[in-house]
Amino acid sequence: MPKMKTHKAAAKRIGVTGSGKIVRVRSWRGHHLEIKSSRRTRRYDGKSVIGKEQARQVRRLLPYL
Numbered sequence: 001m002p003k004m005k006t007h008k009a010a011a012k013r014i015g016v017t018g019s020g021k022i023v024r025v026r027s028w029r030g031h032h033l034e035i036k037s038s039r040r041t042r043r044y045d046g047k048s049v050i051g052k053e054q055a056r057q058v059r060r061l062l063p064y065l
Contacts, residue, residue: 004063004064006061006064007061007062010058011061011062011065013025014050014061014062016065017049022049022050022054022055022058024047024048024050025047025048026046026047026048027044029044029045
């Protein structure tokens, strides 16, 4: 049986915490931050945990995560 390939686009965007939760970076944090209010940019800060519904799909994209 050949090795499974990792989905490279997903690998660049998704990570795993030490406890095994799957995390992603929030959207709207890329550029044009001066235009957005500080209240709005704070809301987009940090990482977001992916729910159980999508976790199964992520495991298919990233088999060696």
